[in-house]
Amino acid sequence: MTIHQMPADDTKPAYNYAYLDEQTKRMIRRALLKAVAVPGYQVPFGSREMPLARGWGTGGIQITAAIIGPADTLKVIDQGADDTTNAVSIRKFFERTADARTCEATDEATIIQTRHRIPEAPLKSGQVMVYQVPMPEPLRRLEPREAETRKMHAWAEYGLMQVKLYEDIARYGEITKTYDYPVMVNGRYVMAPSPIPKFDNPKMHMSPALQLFGAGREKRIYALPPHTSVRSLDFEDHPFRIQSWTQPCGLCGAGDSYLDEVVIDDQGGRMFVCSDSHYCETRRAEGHRGTMLGDAAASGLVEEAAQ
């Protein structure tokens, strides 16, 4: 085997800025412009091999790579948390390939790449949300053939989706879909909001931020421009409702955030904590205290704000 490239002392690998070559970026950029012009419509694009497996956020990474520049600050979250494997790796990837400035604060970020959550802190005009999407086609579970789902979107033929939601009500008394809950965009296209909890669906409606969705394995890009109508599908007598919890966050006491249930012992003990780690930390730093913060701080799991 011949080694063609000898690593020098301090050189980084000779990638183009943000990893992708310029021709690929142009192709993704053209797809993005068509995606914002037809909100909710899935634009096919030539998804590239990335240095991580498909299904680990390659669609979101390719979009971020096509839009990021030296003026941007990048935040990456995975299930709301800044410190999980996927988020840390993607942040490192852009620090290395694009010299990206990264942050954890939602209000400091200009680009927020996310897997499965929208931050609790309200988004602002000028921010870009980039969603990692595993399954961009909301109708796929109902109709496996791409040729057919394409026609259904073309003719706005969404009866099948309404029937599916109705069958839930007939069987269980309520719509059981709790994540990736289908939405109607700008009154025209039914769109998969990516596997965010339905708790986050109302945040998409008329959001001041630009929202871009990338599905690397499925090779689709779609978008929501700011101030776009996003309606969760429902029925008049079974209106759309978001999840609620019987207790607030155990660490910061927030009653308005999306909570994860954490099993803490083998005696059936459990606690509820904010899934948005930065939101929870910000609230604790402001002096909000949940009922279990003392215990968690005592065992060194979290830092308690100085009183």
Place this chain on the structure above:
Amino acid sequence: MSAQAMIAPGFSDPVFQSQAAFRALLAALSEPGTLQRVTGEIAPPEGLATATAIALLTLADYETPVWLPEALRNGPAGAWLRFHCAAALVDDPTEAAFAVLDGAAGEPKLSAFNLGTDQFPDRSTTVIVQITALEGGTALTLAGPGIPGTRAITPQGLRSGFVEGLRENGALYPLGIDVLLAQGDGLIGLPRSTQIEEAR
């Protein structure tokens, strides 16, 4: 020296200049009616506004046929585009992915370009319409995605009937072309999702 022999330079720093220009284009089409400035020290060829030239450098390549008015196609602009973007210049407006149009010219009509198909509305043409000024003309009221409530623009140098053409284009939604108004280094996006009314 002939015009063909004098091809003006393109981007001096393609990676970052095209990234900055793309963000302006993305903002223009995701927030229709907002005036976006593209910065990039380039000298556009005769007949193309700075914004038009930068938009094409950013987006056009060998995958995207470009339609230019005949005078531009056979002049320095055509040679410049072939050289920098390697884009094919086409005669037939329906084949074009990008087109450059003079806002005052009567032909071709917007409907002459590729409107996309019901299964692939993304395959439509993006038309850059060059006008004399982006402000100070007839007031148009915009509404639709990307616009909180309504937004007003006052472009100058659109021929009479052009706004009617834009309205007909919007009525085809989700089909239709996407328009960028360009003058100097300024751009205003009018995607097909925008509803346009002449303000009175």
